Amino acid sequence: MAQKTVNLTLAVILIATSVWFAFFGLSRPFWAVECCTVEIADASWTGIIENLKTNAHSPPLYYFLLKLWMGLWSTGEAAARGLSAISYLFSIGAVWFLGKTLYDQKTAPFCAFLFMVNPMAVQFAQFSRMYSLLALLSILSTLFFLRQFHSGHASKKNLAALVAVNIAGTFTHYWFFFLLLAQGVAYLWL
Numbered sequence: 001m002a003q004k005t006v007n008l009t010l011a012v013i014l015i016a017t018s019v020w021f022a023f024f025g026l027s028r029p030f031w032a033v034e035c036c037t038v039e040i041a042d043a044s045w046t047g048i049i050e051n052l053k054t055n056a057h058s059p060p061l062y063y064f065l066l067k068l069w070m071g072l073w074s075t076g077e078a079a080a081r082g083l084s085a086i087s088y089l090f091s092i093g094a095v096w097f098l099g100k101t102l103y104d105q106k107t108a109p110f111c112a113f114l115f116m117v118n119p120m121a122v123q124f125a126q127f128s129r130m131y132s133l134l135a136l137l138s139i140l141s142t143l144f145f146l147r148q149f150h151s152g153h154a155s156k157k158n159l160a161a162l163v164a165v166n167i168a169g170t171f172t173h174y175w176f177f178f179l180l181l182a183q184g185v186a187y188l189w190l
Helices: 002-023 032-041 045-056 061-072 077-102 108-116 119-125 131-149 156-170 176-189
Strands: none
Touching: 002 077, 002 108, 032 045, 032 061, 032 077, 045 061, 061 077, 061 131, 077 108, 077 119, 077 131, 108 119, 119 131, 131 156, 131 176, 156 176
């Protein structure tokens, strides 16, 4: 009973603090690279692809999601950065489950706390670029990889989630392939 109370208290503190980290300062003026991101995402669907082929040379998933997001909210600073802030918040929960999968229920809040206060994660949460989404997809990929191949909880559901997240990751940033390489090496090694 006491452990459940501690976990609930830690969860409430994590949620409140992470929301503050995610949304503090979102309305400050765009940086130059954020202006480019918003400009790309504000184009038509085919315009996004053409712009990425000629200028940005990066996969389109984040720009498509940002286009949908800005269509719901607006193209202002706070609204455009909101997608990254939401990705950061989901990442904290994903790290909680990853810590629980790797260690145990007592260690999971500590793992989530360490991610929550990581200066890079907080900066990416307040930055209208794909890095926060990339972090979320990387954490989820690692979580589903471990569930499928390491923890003894292999299932078609975990495998389908792993494949879906990995496809999304490869369409978010080219560096995601390094994670896939690491997972392949870990699979062969273990």
